[in-house]
Amino acid sequence: MKRMKRVVIAVPNYILRDEYGEPSSPPIGPAMVAAALRRADYEVAIVDADAENLSMDETADRILAFKPDAVGISCNYITKHNPTLKLGALLKARESNLFVFAGGNHAAAYAEGLLELNGPIDVVLTGEGDAEAQLLLKAMSETGSPVGVPGACIFTGGKSTLLAARGHVDDLDSLPLAAYDLLPMDKYRRFELVTSRGCPYTCSFCASTEIVGTKVRLRSPESVVGEIEHLRNTYGDRFLWISDDTFTAIKKHAVGISAAIEQFTPPVKWSCFSTAVTLNSEVLTAMKSSGCEYTSIGVETTHPSQKRFVGKRVNDEFIADTVKRCHDHGLRVYGFIIVGFPGENEETLESRYRLIEKAGFDDVGVNMLIPLPGTMIWHELVRDKLFDPRKLETDYLFARVSDEGDSDRAANLTASWTQLTARQLIDGVNKCREIGKAASPNYVPRDMGKVQQQVCA
Ligand code: B12
Numbered sequence: 001m002k003r004m005k006r007v008v009i010a011v012p013n014y015i016l017r018d019e020y021g022e023p024s025s026p027p028i029g030p031a032m033v034a035a036a037l038r039r040a041d042y043e044v045a046i047v048d049a050d051a052e053n054l055s056m057d058e059t060a061d062r063i064l065a066f067k068p069d070a071v072g073i074s075c076n077y078i079t080k081h082n083p084t085l086k087l088g089a090l091l092k093a094r095e096s097n098l099f100v101f102a103g104g105n106h107a108a109a110y111a112e113g114l115l116e117l118n119g120p121i122d123v124v125l126t127g128e129g130d131a132e133a134q135l136l137l138k139a140m141s142e143t144g145s146p147v148g149v150p151g152a153c154i155f156t157g158g159k160s161t162l163l164a165a166r167g168h169v170d171d172l173d174s175l176p177l178a179a180y181d182l183l184p185m186d187k188y189r190r191f192e193l194v195t196s197r198g199c200p201y202t203c204s205f206c207a208s209t210e211i212v213g214t215k216v217r218l219r220s221p222e223s224v225v226g227e228i229e230h231l232r233n234t235y236g237d238r239f240l241w242i243s244d245d246t247f248t249a250i251k252k253h254a255v256g257i258s259a260a261i262e263q264f265t266p267p268v269k270w271s272c273f274s275t276a277v278t279l280n281s282e283v284l285t286a287m288k289s290s291g292c293e294y295t296s297i298g299v300e301t302t303h304p305s306q307k308r309f310v311g312k313r314v315n316d317e318f319i320a321d322t323v324k325r326c327h328d329h330g331l332r333v334y335g336f337i338i339v340g341f342p343g344e345n346e347e348t349l350e351s352r353y354r355l356i357e358k359a360g361f362d363d364v365g366v367n368m369l370i371p372l373p374g375t376m377i378w379h380e381l382v383r384d385k386l387f388d389p390r391k392l393e394t395d396y397l398f399a400r401v402s403d404e405g406d407s408d409r410a411a412n413l414t415a416s417w418t419q420l421t422a423r424q425l426i427d428g429v430n431k432c433r434e435i436g437k438a439a440s441p442n443y444v445p446r447d448m449g450k451v452q453q454q455v456c457a
């Protein structure tokens with residue numbers, strides 16, 4: 001059996017680069033997998049083709065120059081579905097014996113999509129890669145087989161098969177810091193870190209519930225402070241983005257982490273995703289006094305007929321009160337809205353205009369609903385034969401909603417399960433954005449890079 005010693009973790013570049021722009025923060029998930037492998041004595045490199053804007057050939061060249069025994073491709077987003085398959089195929093074409101595995105959020109939720117037809121990916125790891133990647137490489141070195149590795153999924157007998165149930169990491173403090181030193185840190189404008197994993201809400205359009213689970217696991221304030229210290233001492237002072245699904249899900253945690261961050265001089269400037277129902281005065285005071293500049297809340301829709309799609313039940317008044325409370329505490333607040341739920345019609349769409357007008361967000365992020373693998377909406381649309389996953393054009397799904405009428409592929413797809421046309425949906429999205437701008441007391445555009453997060457808290 002060949003002992004696997006040298007590993008590359010690769011982040012493939014994505015296809016619609018112009019739509020997504022430069023990544024503004026480091027890919028900490030893959031960097032955490034790399035750190036865990038390094039701690040287990042593997043020799044590890046990361047190739048972040050996103051950050052370095054590498055073509056597929058350049059990515060393969062960089063990977064193979066390391067002379068790896070195994071390559072783990074990070075397929076965190078649906079937008080990385082085809083790039084993962086393409087990179088895998090290219091690597092196999094050049095080194096047929098190379099062991100190629102994939103992991104990450106999208107891979108976890110849609111392993112069958114990546115393994116189907118016995119393509120270039122040997123194994124998909126469907127859980128949190130920190131623990132699983134090293135178990136996989138150990139098993140491959142010792143037995144040549146992934147059997148028994150938690151979360152490992154392979155293509156066998158004409159279908160994808162999960163070999164052993166996946167687990168979650170409970171003690172987040174026990175994990176090593178992301179391998180920042182293996183990343184091209186000068187390419188990212190800001191820092192990113194997670195203080196928790198998991199989200200207690202179960203929004204029907206969000207893949208987090210399926211992937212990271214509803215049990216929220218927390219890091220200690222000491223561990224978070226240690227990471228910020230490390231980042232600042234090594235790379236200087238940058239804006240910090242806390243990318244937890246819902247940073248404020250556990251209010252005590254949000255207050256504790258904020259208090260810990262407050263001790264830094266010069267103060268840390270930071271932001272996070274939160275949710276309206278958790279933003280009470282205590283949480284907001286703690287966040288503001290520790291340097292939080294803005295937070296984003298996912299509202300998506302408040303129309304009564306659509307409430308079943310959203311895990312957090314709120315109405316327009318509640319949202320307007322929350323936004324006012326954030327402003328009173330000196331925090332900017334951005335709202336996320338989704339258009340195109342199943343059955344969406346003129347009346348439900350118009351309710352979004354009233355919500356945005358009344359709320360007075362500093363800016364809104366408005367996106368069309370795209371079914372993500374593993375979500376309740378995905379299963380519902382497939383069940384009702386309103387959507388055929390085999391026709392999923394993952395390259396174009398998140399193309400920015402354009403003004404080019406029905407040529408917008410995402411709008412055409414979304415329109416198929418609503419009572420509206422693609423044109424009406426595009427106009428609706430644009431109108432939401434215009435109203436959001438006009439209703440903002442002091443319009444400050446969101447700084448999320450070019451990417452518009454489809455959902456969050
Ligand atoms: C932060 C975030 C972003 C940031 C990413 C910033 C960055 N530096 O990469 C931004 C805002 C840019 C973003 C954008 C998008 N996002 Co996003 N994002 C998240 C969020 C909230 C947290 C991710 C995170 O940092 N997790 C913490 C780290 C530690 O974990 P991780 O990255 O998942 O990595 C772990 C595992 O996935 C795995 N793993 C990761 N890589 C690898 C590689 C190998 C080899 C292995 C074995 C394992 C492995 O191990 C890691 C450690 O445990 C997640 C929700 C979530 N809970 O995951 C959504 C999420 C990943 N995003 C999602 C989506 C849909 C998008 C967009 C497509 C949205 C859009 N409309 O444009 C874009 C795509 C961007 C792109 N580049 O193509 C979906 C993905 C579902 C799917 N099937 O696609 C999620 C799950 C949320 C949701 N909507 O359900 N996102």
Ligand code: SF4
Binds near residue numbers: 200203245246275455
């Ligand atoms: S959309 Fe936000 S609040 Fe809802 S389940 Fe996903 S991460 Fe949690």
